[in-house]
Protein backbone atom coordinates (compact mmCIF):
# COMPACT_ATOMS: atom_id res chain seq x y z
CA UNK A 182 0.00 0.00 0.00
CA UNK A 183 1.14 3.54 -0.66
CA UNK A 184 2.31 5.98 1.99
CA UNK A 185 0.33 9.10 2.93
CA UNK A 186 2.40 11.35 0.67
CA UNK A 187 1.67 9.11 -2.28
CA UNK A 188 -2.05 9.76 -1.82
CA UNK A 189 -1.51 13.35 -3.00
CA UNK A 190 -2.96 14.99 -6.07
CA UNK A 191 -0.68 13.41 -8.61
CA UNK A 192 -0.97 9.75 -7.66
CA UNK A 193 -4.05 9.12 -9.74
CA UNK A 194 -2.35 10.76 -12.69
CA UNK A 195 0.43 8.24 -12.35
CA UNK A 196 -2.18 5.47 -12.56
CA UNK A 197 -3.63 7.12 -15.65
CA UNK A 198 -0.32 7.55 -17.44
CA UNK A 199 0.92 4.11 -16.39
CA UNK A 200 -2.18 2.47 -17.80
CA UNK A 201 -1.91 4.51 -20.99
CA UNK A 202 1.63 3.23 -21.47
CA UNK A 203 0.38 -0.33 -21.51
CA UNK A 204 -2.48 0.47 -23.86
CA UNK A 205 -5.40 1.01 -21.50
CA UNK A 206 -6.98 4.44 -21.75
CA UNK A 207 -8.66 5.39 -18.48
CA UNK A 208 -10.38 8.74 -17.97
CA UNK A 209 -9.72 10.87 -14.90
CA UNK A 210 -12.61 9.49 -12.91
CA UNK A 211 -11.67 5.84 -13.39
CA UNK A 212 -7.99 6.59 -12.75
CA UNK A 213 -8.91 8.28 -9.45
CA UNK A 214 -11.15 5.37 -8.47
CA UNK A 215 -8.38 2.86 -9.17
CA UNK A 216 -5.87 4.91 -7.25
CA UNK A 217 -8.15 5.22 -4.23
CA UNK A 218 -8.96 1.51 -4.26
CA UNK A 219 -5.26 0.84 -4.08
CA UNK A 220 -4.42 3.52 -1.54
CA UNK A 221 -7.31 2.79 0.82
CA UNK A 222 -7.29 -1.00 0.38
CA UNK A 223 -10.97 -1.02 -0.57
CA UNK A 224 -12.65 -3.10 -3.28
CA UNK A 225 -13.75 -1.19 -6.39
CA UNK A 226 -17.10 -1.95 -7.97
CA UNK A 227 -17.29 -1.11 -11.66
CA UNK A 228 -20.68 -1.02 -13.28
CA UNK A 229 -21.53 -0.20 -16.84
CA UNK A 230 -22.67 -1.50 -20.21
CA UNK A 231 -21.06 -4.42 -22.04
CA UNK A 232 -17.73 -4.02 -23.73
CA UNK A 233 -16.52 -0.77 -22.15
CA UNK A 234 -13.37 -2.17 -20.58
CA UNK A 235 -14.44 -3.19 -17.07
CA UNK A 236 -12.75 -6.60 -17.18
CA UNK A 237 -9.77 -5.31 -19.10
CA UNK A 238 -8.95 -2.65 -16.54
CA UNK A 239 -8.26 -5.30 -13.91
CA UNK A 240 -5.88 -7.03 -16.27
CA UNK A 241 -4.21 -3.72 -17.05
CA UNK A 242 -3.85 -2.84 -13.34
CA UNK A 243 -2.16 -6.18 -12.67
CA UNK A 244 0.24 -5.56 -15.51
CA UNK A 245 0.91 -2.00 -14.33
CA UNK A 246 1.72 -3.20 -10.82
CA UNK A 247 3.74 -6.14 -12.05
CA UNK A 248 1.54 -8.52 -10.10
CA UNK A 249 -0.66 -11.46 -10.90
CA UNK A 250 -4.31 -11.28 -11.91
CA UNK A 251 -6.52 -13.78 -10.12
CA UNK A 252 -9.95 -14.01 -11.70
CA UNK A 253 -13.18 -15.33 -10.32
CA UNK A 254 -15.79 -15.52 -13.07
CA UNK A 255 -19.22 -15.47 -11.45
CA UNK A 256 -22.21 -17.46 -12.67
CA UNK A 257 -25.56 -18.61 -11.36
CA UNK A 258 -25.00 -21.34 -8.78
CA UNK A 259 -21.41 -20.32 -7.98
CA UNK A 260 -20.76 -21.47 -4.42
CA UNK A 261 -18.09 -21.25 -1.76
CA UNK A 262 -16.43 -24.50 -2.82
CA UNK A 263 -15.67 -23.03 -6.24
CA UNK A 264 -14.88 -19.54 -5.05
CA UNK A 265 -13.07 -20.01 -1.74
CA UNK A 266 -11.76 -23.54 -1.16
CA UNK A 267 -12.72 -27.17 -1.02
CA UNK A 268 -11.15 -30.36 0.20
CA UNK A 269 -9.71 -32.72 -2.36
CA UNK A 270 -11.95 -35.66 -1.49
CA UNK A 271 -10.45 -37.94 -4.09
CA UNK A 272 -6.95 -37.52 -2.72
CA UNK A 273 -8.22 -37.91 0.82
CA UNK A 274 -9.88 -41.21 -0.13
CA UNK A 275 -6.75 -42.43 -1.83
CA UNK A 276 -4.71 -41.54 1.24
CA UNK A 277 -7.14 -43.43 3.45
CA UNK A 278 -6.98 -46.52 1.23
CA UNK A 279 -3.22 -46.37 0.92
CA UNK A 280 -2.81 -46.19 4.67
CA UNK A 281 -5.24 -49.00 5.52
CA UNK A 282 -2.42 -51.52 5.81
CA UNK A 283 -0.37 -49.26 8.06
CA UNK A 284 -3.11 -48.49 10.56
CA UNK A 285 -4.89 -45.55 8.99
CA UNK A 286 -4.31 -41.86 8.59
CA UNK A 287 -5.16 -39.20 11.14
CA UNK A 288 -7.91 -36.69 10.58
CA UNK A 289 -5.46 -33.85 11.10
CA UNK A 290 -3.32 -35.20 8.28
CA UNK A 291 -6.31 -35.48 5.96
CA UNK A 292 -7.41 -31.92 6.61
CA UNK A 293 -4.05 -30.31 6.08
CA UNK A 294 -2.77 -27.96 3.38
CA UNK A 295 -1.84 -30.97 1.25
CA UNK A 296 -5.48 -31.73 0.61
CA UNK A 297 -6.74 -28.19 0.31
CA UNK A 298 -7.88 -26.93 -3.09
CA UNK A 299 -7.50 -23.18 -3.07
CA UNK A 300 -10.04 -21.35 -5.16
CA UNK A 301 -9.57 -17.73 -6.30
CA UNK A 302 -10.65 -15.89 -3.10
CA UNK A 303 -8.44 -17.94 -0.80
CA UNK A 304 -5.63 -17.87 -3.32
CA UNK A 305 -5.82 -14.07 -3.51
CA UNK A 306 -5.56 -13.47 0.22
CA UNK A 307 -2.85 -16.12 0.74
CA UNK A 308 -0.30 -14.54 -1.55
CA UNK A 309 2.75 -12.82 -0.11
CA UNK A 310 2.74 -10.38 -3.05
CA UNK A 311 -0.80 -9.02 -3.28
CA UNK A 312 -2.39 -9.77 -6.64
CA UNK A 313 -5.25 -8.02 -8.40
CA UNK A 314 -8.38 -10.00 -7.67
CA UNK A 315 -11.04 -9.67 -10.36
CA UNK A 316 -14.51 -10.77 -9.31
CA UNK A 317 -16.08 -10.61 -12.73
CA UNK A 318 -19.81 -10.22 -13.32
CA UNK A 319 -20.81 -10.47 -9.67
CA UNK A 320 -24.42 -9.79 -10.64
CA UNK A 321 -24.57 -13.24 -12.25
CA UNK A 322 -23.94 -14.98 -8.94
CA UNK A 323 -26.76 -15.55 -6.44
CA UNK A 324 -27.43 -13.31 -3.49
CA UNK A 325 -26.33 -16.11 -1.19
CA UNK A 326 -22.88 -15.98 -2.72
CA UNK A 327 -22.79 -12.22 -2.24
CA UNK A 328 -23.12 -12.86 1.49
CA UNK A 329 -19.95 -15.03 1.50
CA UNK A 330 -18.20 -12.38 -0.42
CA UNK A 331 -19.15 -9.66 2.05
CA UNK A 332 -17.36 -11.53 4.78
CA UNK A 333 -14.23 -11.97 2.76
CA UNK A 334 -14.20 -8.38 1.52
CA UNK A 335 -14.74 -6.75 4.89
CA UNK A 336 -12.07 -8.63 6.84
CA UNK A 337 -9.86 -9.96 4.08
CA UNK A 338 -9.75 -13.17 5.99
CA UNK A 339 -11.14 -16.66 5.51
CA UNK A 340 -11.74 -19.19 8.22
CA UNK A 341 -11.20 -22.83 7.41
CA UNK A 342 -12.61 -24.74 10.41
CA UNK A 343 -10.05 -27.56 10.16
CA UNK A 344 -7.04 -25.30 9.66
CA UNK A 345 -7.72 -21.91 11.18
CA UNK A 346 -8.02 -18.40 9.84
CA UNK A 347 -6.08 -17.12 6.87
CA UNK A 348 -5.61 -13.35 6.93
CA UNK A 349 -4.26 -11.36 4.01
CA UNK A 350 -0.81 -9.99 4.84
CA UNK A 351 -1.37 -7.17 2.43
CA UNK A 352 -4.68 -6.64 0.75
CA UNK A 353 -5.10 -7.52 -2.88
CA UNK A 354 -6.56 -4.87 -5.16
CA UNK A 355 -10.10 -6.09 -5.68
CA UNK A 356 -12.09 -5.14 -8.76
CA UNK A 357 -15.70 -6.27 -9.02
CA UNK A 358 -17.63 -5.82 -12.24
CA UNK A 359 -21.35 -5.86 -12.91
CA UNK A 360 -23.57 -4.92 -15.79
CA UNK A 361 -27.00 -4.79 -14.31
CA UNK A 362 -28.20 -8.43 -14.54
CA UNK A 363 -29.68 -7.93 -11.07
CA UNK A 364 -29.52 -5.37 -8.30
CA UNK A 365 -26.60 -5.75 -5.91
CA UNK A 366 -27.17 -5.57 -2.19
CA UNK A 367 -26.66 -2.30 -0.34
CA UNK A 368 -24.28 -4.12 1.99
CA UNK A 369 -21.98 -5.01 -0.89
CA UNK A 370 -22.15 -1.51 -2.37
CA UNK A 371 -21.31 -0.01 1.01
CA UNK A 372 -18.11 -1.98 1.24
CA UNK A 373 -16.89 -0.95 -2.17
CA UNK A 374 -15.73 2.19 -3.87
CA UNK A 375 -17.85 2.71 -6.94
CA UNK A 376 -17.32 3.88 -10.46
CA UNK A 377 -19.68 3.78 -13.41
CA UNK A 378 -17.82 3.02 -16.62
CA UNK A 379 -19.75 4.47 -19.52
CA UNK A 380 -19.14 4.52 -23.24
CA UNK A 381 -16.15 6.76 -23.84
CA UNK A 382 -16.41 10.22 -25.35
CA UNK A 383 -15.07 10.73 -28.86
CA UNK A 384 -11.61 11.81 -27.81
CA UNK A 385 -11.12 8.94 -25.39
CA UNK A 386 -12.40 6.40 -27.89
CA UNK A 387 -10.02 7.75 -30.50
CA UNK A 388 -7.16 7.38 -28.04
CA UNK A 389 -8.23 3.77 -27.38
CA UNK A 390 -8.30 2.99 -31.08
CA UNK A 391 -4.89 4.57 -31.56
CA UNK A 392 -3.49 2.61 -28.63
CA UNK A 393 -4.91 -0.72 -29.78
CA UNK A 394 -4.58 -0.34 -33.55
CA UNK A 395 -1.83 2.18 -34.24
CA UNK A 396 -1.60 1.07 -37.88
CA UNK A 397 -4.95 2.70 -38.68
CA UNK A 398 -4.54 6.11 -40.26
CA UNK A 399 -5.78 9.17 -38.44
CA UNK A 400 -8.57 10.03 -40.89
CA UNK A 401 -10.03 6.51 -40.96
CA UNK A 402 -9.72 6.30 -37.17
CA UNK A 403 -11.71 9.53 -36.83
CA UNK A 404 -14.37 8.20 -39.19
CA UNK A 405 -14.67 4.86 -37.38
CA UNK A 406 -15.02 6.48 -33.98
CA UNK A 407 -17.43 9.11 -35.30
CA UNK A 408 -19.70 6.48 -36.87
CA UNK A 409 -19.66 4.26 -33.77
CA UNK A 410 -20.48 7.26 -31.58
CA UNK A 411 -23.31 8.12 -33.98
CA UNK A 412 -24.62 4.54 -33.89
CA UNK A 413 -24.82 4.73 -30.09
CA UNK A 414 -27.30 7.57 -30.50
CA UNK A 415 -29.56 5.46 -32.76
CA UNK A 416 -32.41 3.38 -31.35
CA UNK A 417 -30.57 0.07 -31.03
CA UNK A 418 -31.15 -2.91 -28.78
CA UNK A 419 -27.45 -3.48 -28.15
CA UNK A 420 -25.20 -0.49 -28.48
CA UNK A 421 -21.74 -1.33 -29.83
CA UNK A 422 -19.05 -1.30 -27.14
CA UNK A 423 -15.36 -0.61 -27.44
CA UNK A 424 -14.67 -4.24 -28.25
CA UNK A 425 -17.06 -3.99 -31.23
CA UNK A 426 -15.47 -0.76 -32.38
CA UNK A 427 -12.03 -2.40 -32.30
CA UNK A 428 -13.29 -5.44 -34.21
CA UNK A 429 -14.83 -3.19 -36.83
CA UNK A 430 -11.61 -1.24 -37.20
CA UNK A 431 -9.64 -4.48 -37.63
CA UNK A 432 -12.12 -5.75 -40.23
CA UNK A 433 -12.03 -2.51 -42.23
CA UNK A 434 -8.30 -2.33 -42.08
CA UNK A 435 -8.05 -5.98 -43.16
CA UNK A 436 -10.15 -5.15 -46.24
CA UNK A 437 -7.81 -2.29 -47.12
CA UNK A 438 -10.43 0.41 -46.52
CA UNK A 439 -8.96 3.85 -45.94
CA UNK A 440 -12.02 6.10 -46.33
CA UNK A 441 -15.49 5.00 -45.21
CA UNK A 442 -17.24 7.37 -47.60
CA UNK A 443 -15.58 5.60 -50.55
CA UNK A 444 -16.37 2.08 -49.29
CA UNK A 445 -20.13 1.61 -48.71
CA UNK A 446 -20.02 -2.10 -49.60
CA UNK A 447 -17.21 -2.82 -47.18
CA UNK A 448 -19.09 -0.90 -44.50
CA UNK A 449 -22.21 -3.01 -45.02
CA UNK A 450 -20.22 -6.25 -45.11
CA UNK A 451 -18.43 -5.46 -41.86
CA UNK A 452 -21.47 -4.42 -39.82
CA UNK A 453 -21.41 -7.98 -38.47
CA UNK A 454 -18.73 -6.65 -36.13
CA UNK A 455 -20.90 -3.86 -34.74
CA UNK A 456 -24.54 -4.93 -34.72
CA UNK A 457 -25.41 -8.06 -32.81
CA UNK A 458 -29.16 -8.54 -33.23
CA UNK A 459 -31.39 -8.91 -36.31
CA UNK A 460 -33.40 -5.85 -35.25
CA UNK A 461 -30.26 -3.74 -34.95
CA UNK A 462 -29.08 -4.93 -38.33
CA UNK A 463 -32.41 -3.77 -39.78
CA UNK A 464 -32.12 -0.47 -37.94
CA UNK A 465 -28.89 0.39 -39.74
CA UNK A 466 -29.55 0.04 -43.47
CA UNK A 467 -27.32 1.67 -46.08
CA UNK A 468 -29.12 5.04 -45.82
CA UNK A 469 -28.51 5.25 -42.08
CA UNK A 470 -24.87 4.31 -42.42
CA UNK A 471 -24.46 6.81 -45.28
CA UNK A 472 -25.95 9.52 -43.10
CA UNK A 473 -23.63 8.70 -40.18
CA UNK A 474 -20.61 8.51 -42.47
CA UNK A 475 -21.64 11.76 -44.17
CA UNK A 476 -21.38 13.53 -40.81
CA UNK A 477 -17.83 12.42 -40.16
CA UNK A 478 -16.26 12.13 -43.63
Ligand SMILES: Nc1ncnc2c1ncn2[C@@H]1O[C@H](COP(=O)(O)OP(=O)(O)OP(=O)(O)O)[C@@H](O)[C@H]1O
Nearest residue numbers: 204205206231232233234235236237360389423424
Ligand atom coordinates in the same frame (compact mmCIF):
# COMPACT_ATOMS: atom_id res chain seq x y z
N1 LIG B 1 -10.23 1.99 -22.02
C1 LIG B 1 -9.77 1.05 -22.83
N2 LIG B 1 -8.51 1.11 -23.31
C2 LIG B 1 -8.07 0.16 -24.15
N3 LIG B 1 -8.80 -0.90 -24.57
C3 LIG B 1 -10.04 -1.01 -24.12
C4 LIG B 1 -10.58 -0.05 -23.23
N4 LIG B 1 -11.84 -0.41 -22.94
C5 LIG B 1 -12.08 -1.53 -23.62
N5 LIG B 1 -11.00 -1.90 -24.33
C6 LIG B 1 -10.94 -3.05 -25.22
O1 LIG B 1 -12.25 -3.56 -25.33
C7 LIG B 1 -12.27 -4.95 -25.03
C8 LIG B 1 -13.54 -5.25 -24.25
O2 LIG B 1 -13.45 -4.78 -22.97
P1 LIG B 1 -13.94 -5.66 -21.72
O3 LIG B 1 -14.04 -7.08 -22.08
O4 LIG B 1 -13.06 -5.29 -20.60
O5 LIG B 1 -15.39 -5.07 -21.54
P2 LIG B 1 -16.39 -5.30 -20.32
O6 LIG B 1 -16.77 -3.93 -19.89
O7 LIG B 1 -15.78 -6.22 -19.34
O8 LIG B 1 -17.63 -5.96 -21.05
P3 LIG B 1 -18.65 -7.09 -20.53
O9 LIG B 1 -19.59 -6.38 -19.61
O10 LIG B 1 -19.29 -7.53 -21.80
O11 LIG B 1 -17.82 -8.15 -19.88
C9 LIG B 1 -11.01 -5.23 -24.27
O12 LIG B 1 -10.48 -6.47 -24.58
C10 LIG B 1 -10.06 -4.15 -24.73
O13 LIG B 1 -9.35 -4.61 -25.87
Ligand SMILES: [Mg+2]
Nearest residue numbers: 235236237358
Ligand atom coordinates in the same frame (compact mmCIF):
# COMPACT_ATOMS: atom_id res chain seq x y z
MG1 LIG C 1 -16.26 -8.14 -18.76
